[in-house]
Amino acid sequence: MSDTKYSATSGIQQEERLLFEHAHEAPESISLPGVQGKAPSSLDAFKRKTAANIPGLSEPETVRHFVRLSQWNHGIETGFYPLGSCTMKYNPRVNEQVARLPGLAHVHPDQPEDSVQGILGLLYELQGWLTEISGFTDITLQPAAGAHGELTGLMMIRKCLDARGEQARKKVLVPDSAHGTNPASAALCGMYTVEIKSGADGRIDLDELKKHLDDDVAALMMTNPNTAGTFESDIKEICQLVHDAGGLVYGDGANLNALVGVARPGDMGLDCLHINVHKTFSTPHGGGGPGAGPVAVNDTLKPFLPVPRIEKDGDVFKVITEDEQSIGSVLSTLGQTGVYMRANAYISAFGHNHIHKIAQDAVLNANYVLSRLKDVYHVPFEGLCKHECLLTDEWQNKHGVKTLDIAKRLIDLGFHPMTVYFPLIVHGAMLIEPTETESKETLDSFCDAMLEIAAQCEAGDTQALHDAPVKPIRRRLDETQAARKPVLVWQD
């Protein structure tokens, strides 16, 4: 009866056709406000010759359609979601409520400044808090996501080097454990990347780093804690070496949750850091986005911040649209302000008195999971982890079980799998990030499931692992077929 220990069951799951397959005549058009006329005759010559063929369902059918779809999803509100480097924490409901206040949600970005002092104030306040928490001197809210922040940060680094007469520096050093966005962002900036091989402990190897430090180096992009979940304890020396070589240090803040309120990247010598507010500051990930990727900078990079940005003049908030040394704009507007409303509310709830508990409980939870699993799963890098822990499938391989099988089996037991096959520096990676909003009960249940899976491997009882998942509305999906002849739109 082991399955009853876990939350996943086979409840009623409704199949739901594509809305294009709901065959009936278009329902009566919904009543719409406004000037109840037709477009002027001058537009006649430009009218569509064929209808778009958007099917249109009645309101009750629309609601049922999308509610059924929603029920096929696993979200953080549904259950445990230990995706490494993704920081899937509880998204407070009050943040949703306040972000929807009409005075925040229905404000046009080009309203006169005196009509938006309230929202400018909230954004300005958040700028200060994020700067303080990360330990830098200023920040831009413009980047729309982490990768966008990387691009923005590298643009600033490029401009800073150019201002120093160092146009020739184009080499960006990236550890082999880095997120794929790092090299992709560098390429967009007209720079090229050189991968630094991690040391035996999964950290940056200082001797290896030194080999690459020459007159071509523009920057080092690093994530700390790194994607193996361990802290780069040589951080001060790393930054010093890069600076001595004439380069700058870019911080990927995807893993900031390990440090909030406990330590500040800006104090460690980094020149800038992007912050994934949809991770660390709990704005919902929405099935892919929206996020926000503000970039905090030190005095070296501050002159190059993008415009527009908010400044305070006495009691009045102003939007600065031009600045001599600025890299310019990376977005149409000030940023994803709706996302920032939620981040402001989140930090408000913690204040200076509780903010460090985010990192404390996140790190406690990850180490607890590690300690419960380390005897049955291979741990590639010994020692403390930070907010996430890295395991591999090495010991399960000899029973013919791979990371993917373990991940899919977890689904049948009611858990979202961990991040799989990342970082790339170990074979069969399983990166587990429990976050601070999970109870001990949930962590224990997850660890029990992982131990049970390992025991099934040892017992040679692996069929359920290979068959998994069997409980969701769909079983393993054929990704090869999808990519070979892509069908990306429905043909009636």
Added chain:
Amino acid sequence: MRYLPHTDSDRQAMLDSMGVKQIMDLFADIPGEFHTKLGSLDLPEALSEAGIVKKFTKAAEKNRHAGNTRCFLGGGTYHHFVPAVVDYVVSRGEFLTAYTPYQPEIAQGTLQALFEYQTMIARLTGMEVSNASMYEAATATAEAALMARRVTRKTRTVIAGSVNPRYRSVTENYLSRLEGDYIEVPMGQHGTDLSQVIVAMDEQTACVIVQYPDFYGSVYDLASLREACDANKCLMVVAFSDVSAFGLIESPGAYGADIAVGSGQALGIPMAFGGPHLGIFTCKQKYVRQMPGRVCGLTTDADGKRGFVLTLSTREQHIRREKATSNICSNQGLMCTAAATYMTLMGDAGLETIANHSAAALDLLVSKLPSGVVAADGVRYNETVLTFASQEKRDAFINEARNNDIFAGIPLETIEKSAEAKHLLVATTEMIEEDDINDYIAAMEVAL
């Protein structure tokens, strides 16, 4: 702290089980000099939930918004109606609090919604395929320019001066560190003169980017541009800022666009002071392997049942790294679900009505303009440029309108720096009623 489930005894039990004395011992790998004194950050005291509501309510009350004014502002963001059902669907935790659908078996809801979104967006824009969103219209335009370079292996970008200045600025910024020319073709008449754009194209041109309807609201025939693109073997990129137009007027795809990009904010997404909005990215099927961003595709599961997955991932940064088609990772996924819900509620008929009402409102407004104010010539959808005798007259009107709870328009020079300070960019949607237009004109008559 209410978002943290552990009691102190939980924490202690966990530490005991690990043989660790105190939590901060778990941070021993961070050098002591970098430890922040706990509680020392310069942040305010924690607020209760009630305190948060109070704080945000107070801040929100300091703002004016489209609910307590009449909003004639456009320029890339439009006050269209957001049905309650759209907000309800995107508030559901299963959509709201899911990550990117990396585990498709337990993300079929997000994936099917994305597939439906892609299908409806492709149909609305007249294009063959759509991706699963970019951040917003400016970055989508920049990504289109980058994609055209990959497809054509050429490096010259030509863009019309009647493309939204913000889209141009971001596109130029994205291209400025890469090899190749970026050519802006000035457009002086508050409209688009395609012949000038065509003259600027040559055989080295990777793409030409125009906006339709353009930044000034002008609607024009793109047929000659398609011919010129064929002659120069370059891609035709069409940007747009209010996708609601294509409920009524001919789509970019019908004109033969290779790539069409723009804002989908009109599709049930609040203005939210500039974001999160929705960046639409569509193209021809034959270019799909050079397309940036995530895309959802149809497949089958182990039992042969139809299902959906993220596909063509070998284009993307987590596989291809520095050779990826884009660095984008997080996108605007939830906005796709919102737009899919919105389009389902509207259908063809609703979308056409929205477009009709939006255009009819502008037509009515222009027909009532008093002497001394001139609307730009040409065919318009829901946006145009009004020209006043002087900046003083224009600003007097803006202020008089404000006194009547009307945001009359965007002073053109605040977006288009080269514009004379006597123009006003004005936009209408189905949220503008006849009474609002009467009040608008009345304020104009008082001010002039």
